[in-house]
Amino acid sequence: MQRTLDIGLNDLKEQLITMAGYLELAVVYCTxxxxxxxxxxxxxxxxxxxxxxxxxxxVDATCLKLxxxxxxxxxxxxxxxxxxxxNTDIERMVDQTVNITRNSEYYLKHPPFFDTSDLSLMSxxxxxxxxxxxxxxxxxxxxxxxxxxxADDKVDxxxxxxxxxxxxxxxxxxxxxxxxxxxxxxxxxxERIGDHSTNIAEDVIFSISGKDIRHKSLGxxxxxxxx
Amino acid sequence: MQRTLDIGLNDLKEQLITMAGYLELAVVYCTxxxxxxxxxxxxxxxxxxxxxxxxxxxVDATCLKLxxxxxxxxxxxxxxxxxxxxNTDIERMVDQTVNITRNSEYYLKHPPFFDTSDLSLMSxxxxxxxxxxxxxxxxxxxxxxxxxxxADDKVDxxxxxxxxxxxxxxxxxxxxxxxxxxxxxxxxxxERIGDHSTNIAEDVIFSISGKDIRHKSLGxxxxxxxx
Numbered sequence: 341m342q343r344t345l346d347i348g349l350n351d352l353k354e355q356l357i358t359m360a361g362y363l364e365l366a367v368v369y370c371t372x373x374x375x376x377x378x379x380x381x382x383x384x385x386x387x388x389x390x391x392x393x394x395x396x397x398x399v400d401a402t403c404l405k406l407x408x409x410x411x412x413x414x415x416x417x418x419x420x421x422x423x424x425x426x427n428t429d430i431e432r433m434v435d436q437t438v439n440i441t442r443n444s445e446y447y448l449k450h451p452p453f454f455d456t457s458d459l460s461l462m463s464x465x466x467x468x469x470x471x472x473x474x475x476x477x478x479x480x481x482x483x484x485x486x487x488x489x490x491a492d493d494k495v496d497x498x499x500x501x502x503x504x505x506x507x508x509x510x511x512x513x514x515x516x517x518x519x520x521x522x523x524x525x526x527x528x529x530x531e532r533i534g535d536h537s538t539n540i541a542e543d544v545i546f547s548i549s550g551k552d553i554r555h556k557s558l559g560x561x562x563x564x565x566x567x
Numbered sequence: 568m569q570r571t572l573d574i575g576l577n578d579l580k581e582q583l584i585t586m587a588g589y590l591e592l593a594v595v596y597c598t599x600x601x602x603x604x605x606x607x608x609x610x611x612x613x614x615x616x617x618x619x620x621x622x623x624x625x626v627d628a629t630c631l632k633l634x635x636x637x638x639x640x641x642x643x644x645x646x647x648x649x650x651x652x653x654n655t656d657i658e659r660m661v662d663q664t665v666n667i668t669r670n671s672e673y674y675l676k677h678p679p680f681f682d683t684s685d686l687s688l689m690s691x692x693x694x695x696x697x698x699x700x701x702x703x704x705x706x707x708x709x710x711x712x713x714x715x716x717x718a719d720d721k722v723d724x725x726x727x728x729x730x731x732x733x734x735x736x737x738x739x740x741x742x743x744x745x746x747x748x749x750x751x752x753x754x755x756x757x758e759r760i761g762d763h764s765t766n767i768a769e770d771v772i773f774s775i776s777g778k779d780i781r782h783k784s785l786g787x788x789x790x791x792x793x794x
Contacts, residue, residue, distance in 0.1 A: 425655065428655070507745060517744065524748070552627070555621075
């Protein structure tokens, strides 16, 4: 017979997978809006935000109930704490997709007249980070989680490049200043989605291995891995 | 005789109060850097970041230990969950003060030639929000926490004004574009510190009353208060 705790933990995992599915869609949609010049897609992001906000409260309530009634220990306890944090990260990521959607609405009305292929590349990388972080959680895959941490450096470098190029353009084209700022703000929001993906990856590693690798450099993390 | 759980909860509160003290200092320092043209203050913010990062891990470890060994219920359990979230918020707020410090270093080398009194006012309001959110936590004061939620609207309006004014200046003074962007990014970081203060305030209200008021409008929150 399955333990009540196991049933509760499975329900929790299902709830989080549903939220993560919405998040992945929101990341795709908010990017499509400006990439494909499709303004109609914005309302889908706002609908997702509503659903994720409701799920955010439900997941926290389930965690509280499980902690109060089941007194989980060791792996199960770490898993619930990771869910509490991942839940917050997913909700904040969806907030960022809403910000990007708002910026995209401006972008569509006033498209920038400079090359935004790096922004597009950045959004592809971030989308992959989100997918891998969620997959790492679902499959309890530490290696996939470590890959997310490494990918973050690439996203940060791309963000720096988008900032630098947009700024250079703005200096020479004062009529394009708002468009440039808008691209910079989209890049900033994408960077933050990447940061939240690394938080989830760190929580996955903690949940599975019990090792807290936050606030450590990549070098220190690999050292620990070899031990 | 005091319960082991009570001793643990008191220790946890003390740990968080120490972190909060560092955070308040970091908010003051990162603002002083650009307000008082004092570059020497940056290193103090970086030192605080190190201390808060260490404390961040310790607080989470203490929470895990208390949950595993003491099986807290009702108020005590909600308090620990609020601490886990507040701990994350404090760490992220300190990250934002580090961002502001980096922007301030640029600001000091290239001061903007437009009026930044609204940015200054915004930073005063955010500092007060941080202080009140922490005081609400320490004193378990729901009314103080509600005041933090109301203050966030004022900060958001000020941010919009800073954005608008900086943008208008940038359009007319292409030599000042980087300075303008820098001011916009400082305002954005301050806004996020304000957002984290409201997260803490919401957690304080949940911890004390058991009411989860997240994702509700101010109107709905006051309706609930009257019930």
